[in-house]
Amino acid sequence: xxxxxxxxxxxxxxxxxxxxxxxxxxxxxxxxxxxxxxxxxxxxxxxxxxxxxxxxxxxxxxxxxxxxxxxxxxxxxxxxxxxxxxxxxxxxxxxxxxxxxxxxxxxxxxxxxxxxxxxxxxxxxxxxxxxxxxxxxxxxxxxxxxxxxxxxxxxxxxxxxxxxxxxxxxxxxxxxxxxxxxxxxxxxxxxxxxxxxxxxxxxxxxxxxxxxxxxxxxxxxxxxxxxxxxxxxxxxxxxxxxxxxxxxxxxxxxxxxxxxxxxxxxxxxxxxxxxxxxxxxxxxxxxxxxxxxxxxxxxxxxxxxxxxxxxxxxxxxxxxxxxxxxxxxxxxxxxxxxxxxxxxxxxxxxxxxxxxxxxxxxxxxxxxxxxxxxxxxxxxxxxxxx
Ligand SMILES: Cc1cc2nc3c(=O)[nH]c(=O)nc-3n(C[C@H](O)[C@H](O)[C@H](O)COP(=O)(O)OP(=O)(O)OC[C@H]3O[C@@H](n4cnc5c(N)ncnc54)[C@H](O)[C@@H]3O)c2cc1C
Numbered sequence: 001x002x003x004x005x006x007x008x009x010x011x012x013x014x015x016x017x018x019x020x021x022x023x024x025x026x027x028x029x030x031x032x033x034x035x036x037x038x039x040x041x042x043x044x045x046x047x048x049x050x051x052x053x054x055x056x057x058x059x060x061x062x063x064x065x066x067x068x069x070x071x072x073x074x075x076x077x078x079x080x081x082x083x084x085x086x087x088x089x090x091x092x093x094x095x096x097x098x099x100x101x102x103x104x105x106x107x108x109x110x111x112x113x114x115x116x117x118x119x120x121x122x123x124x125x126x127x128x129x130x131x132x133x134x135x136x137x138x139x140x141x142x143x144x145x146x147x148x149x150x151x152x153x154x155x156x157x158x159x160x161x162x163x164x165x166x167x168x169x170x171x172x173x174x175x176x177x178x179x180x181x182x183x184x185x186x187x188x189x190x191x192x193x194x195x196x197x198x199x200x201x202x203x204x205x206x207x208x209x210x211x212x213x214x215x216x217x218x219x220x221x222x223x224x225x226x227x228x229x230x231x232x233x234x235x236x237x238x239x240x241x242x243x244x245x246x247x248x249x250x251x252x253x254x255x256x257x258x259x260x261x262x263x264x265x266x267x268x269x270x271x272x273x274x275x276x277x278x279x280x281x282x283x284x285x286x287x288x289x290x291x292x293x294x295x296x297x298x299x300x301x302x303x304x305x306x307x308x309x310x311x312x313x314x315x316x317x318x319x320x321x322x323x324x325x326x327x328x329x330x331x332x333x334x335x336x337x338x339x340x341x342x343x344x345x346x347x348x349x350x351x352x353x354x355x356x357x358x359x360x361x362x363x364x365x366x367x368x369x370x371x372x373x374x375x376x377x378x379x380x381x382x383x384x385x386x
């Protein structure tokens with residue numbers, strides 16, 4: 001006889017409490033400052049200790065390293081609730097947790113974890129993660145930054161582009177070519193601390209959206225790091241990066257779901273307030289269909305995202321599921337933000353309402369941590385068994 005275990009789609013009481021707590025925090029501590037941070041293009045330094053107080057600077061890391069020991073599913077709930085209010089802050093939280101700290105937690109040795117993780121998880125420093133270069137984005141393995149071993153040290157030369165927390169990060173994981181003859185198997189990862197001679201922040205990017213999150217170039221000129229700061233095995237940096245991205249993309253999917261939810265709620269609210277032709281615009285079927293389609297797509301995206309997170313929590317490799325969740329969620333978020341502006345009409349085009357900001361912020365989600373085209377490529381490779 002076949003016994004089937006029922007699938008339970010209901011959140012647990014703990015998950016409901018977590019969502020309520022992060023939502024309340026985001027409404028009180030983030031919502032009032034959203035436009036101020038966006039216009040100043042300034043990272044909210046004062047917010048970081050508050051995020052740390054709630055355990056959001058070390059969401060998925062073990063308690064022994066100062067983390068909150070939450071699951072991947074809990075991580076999604078946290079990112080979603082921050083993104084619902086401010087996608088820029090959510091991007092910072094996701095890059096700090098899901099890229100820099102995750103890379104150290106997944107591939108660092110005990111000494112490295114003890115040395116770097118507690119400061120990251122406790123929010124004492126921000127984490128940055130440097131893969132992309134001016135000439136190597138989607139084709140990240142085409143990077144030119146080099147690391148040469150010299151007298152017990154690694155000497156790094158090159159530059160990284162579009163680095164989240166590039167100017168303000170206290171700890172950075174950077175990928176560099178340690179053996180040019182071995183292609184992507186000749187790339188290694190290193191941990192570099194802020195203040196290390198030879199590492200300097202470059203141009204700060206003036207961005208379309210996600211302006212509350214710091215993005216800049218980082219330049220390495222004869223930057224010397226001790227051998228002990230090689231992260232993971234020599235030559236495994238790029239291979240490890242792909243695993244970091246499998247997990248990171250679940251975070252970007254959750255960010256997309258949260259942004260879409262925020263945009264949808266703003267549109268729903270406005271459609272009930274705004275009157276034309278003697279009735280609320282929500283009475284028009286054209287508006288109702290937009291709301292219904294967005295609500296349905298958001299639920300589908302959330303399920304894909306939670307499934308990827310659930311599988312990660314089960315210890316399964318989620319390359320395909322993460323890419324599917326990231327691809328779908330980011331694309332439906334673009335549609336939700338677009339419809340949000342449309343439902344607001346002219347008021348969607350001005351800064352008095354949240355619609356225009358969601359519309360600007362959302363575009364990063366089909367680009368960062370692998371564009372939509374790259375997600376399709378990853379999914380197709382999985383389908384074709386390549
Ligand atoms: C705000 C922001 C924050 C970021 N944060 C970080 C960070 O913290 N760390 C980091 O390392 N990087 C970061 N990035 C970089 C980001 O990951 C890259 O921008 C992204 O991977 C795309 O690379 P690219 O910009 O060079 O585009 P390109 O790779 O030049 O792509 C240009 C276009 O060509 C398409 N394309 C490329 N190759 C193919 C192909 N094989 N098939 C089909 N189409 C293709 C792409 O999909 C895209 O449409 C960030 C970027 C931004 C904007």
